Amino acid sequence: MTASKTLRYSQIILLATILSLIITNCRAEEKNVNPGINNYYYDAKFEKWLETFESPGREVYDKKEAILHEVQIKPGMRIADIGAGTGLYSIAFAQQTGEKGLVYAVDISHNFVKNIELRAKNQGLKNIKGIINNQKEIGLAQNSIDLAFICDTYHHFEYPLTTLQSVYQALSSGGKLIIIDFKRDPHISTSWVMGHVRANKEKVIKEVESIGFKLTDDKNILERNFFLSFIK
Numbered sequence: 001m002t003a004s005k006t007l008r009y010s011q012i013i014l015l016a017t018i019l020s021l022i023i024t025n026c027r028a029e030e031k032n033v034n035p036g037i038n039n040y041y042y043d044a045k046f047e048k049w050l051e052t053f054e055s056p057g058r059e060v061y062d063k064k065e066a067i068l069h070e071v072q073i074k075p076g077m078r079i080a081d082i083g084a085g086t087g088l089y090s091i092a093f094a095q096q097t098g099e100k101g102l103v104y105a106v107d108i109s110h111n112f113v114k115n116i117e118l119r120a121k122n123q124g125l126k127n128i129k130g131i132i133n134n135q136k137e138i139g140l141a142q143n144s145i146d147l148a149f150i151c152d153t154y155h156h157f158e159y160p161l162t163t164l165q166s167v168y169q170a171l172s173s174g175g176k177l178i179i180i181d182f183k184r185d186p187h188i189s190t191s192w193v194m195g196h197v198r199a200n201k202e203k204v205i206k207e208v209e210s211i212g213f214k215l216t217d218d219k220n221i222l223e224r225n226f227f228l229s230f231i232k
């Protein structure tokens with residue numbers, strides 16, 4: 001290699017390093033888009049929230065069977081239920097993926113996670129592992145899951161892009177991400193949804209795809225929520 005080629009090569013390497021440092025820095029500096037939205041979950045009373053999350057009138061509770069049908073859990077799958085709450089879906093996933101599978105019940109709330117573990121134990125389910133995460137990471141190792149499921153939780157993410165990055169890393173190649181969340185549309189949404197939910201479906205898709213996921217399905221099976229599938 002000539003001296004000028006070596007110089008150009010080192011300049012390219014230097015430029016790439018600077019660019020990657022800028023990108024990393026931008027991600028690290030993501031602003032909190034929802035300060036305080038999760039305050040009431042940190043010392044959540046399990047019984048109170050069990051009644052709220054698992055009672056008729058809540059669409060993701062009423063349509064649980066239809067949702068499970070579309071999620072298509074296979075025996076042996078490794079699944080993360082991110083924002084697991086009281087375990088509405090973690091428990092069902094654990095039953096469907098069987099003893100060779102594994103469900104991570106991920107939540108920022110210690111009380112929720114501990115009570116899901118207790119619920120699993122009482123039902124003889126040995127394939128649920130509770131993870132208490134933080135607002136920036138889901139707390140799972142690289143390539144440790146085949147499916148990430150985020151139900152009624154995306155709008156609670158305080159650092160959505162940073163969190164999504166951590167979901168991306170935890171998924172195996174070809175892994176699936178499902179997001180179910182409130183439709184935010186002034187024509188059909190309540191004023192509570194308009195005030196509480198930050199992003200509409202189009203914005204969610206844009207944010208998720210900016211991380212490197214590809215939208216594969218937008219299922220019209222719910223009235224007040226959307227159901228999106230992405231692939232890594």
Ligand SMILES: C[S@@+](CC[C@H](N)C(=O)[O-])C[C@H]1O[C@@H](n2cnc3c(N)ncnc32)[C@H](O)[C@@H]1O
Pocket residue numbers: 038041053060082083084085086087088089106107108109112133134135136150151152153156157158163
């Ligand atoms: C509205 S609840 C939904 C619970 C459950 N997915 C369901 O549909 O029944 C939102 C949950 O997300 C949790 N949460 C909020 N931000 C989170 C984050 N960054 N990572 C994991 N869980 C989070 C809250 O503690 C709460 O349990």
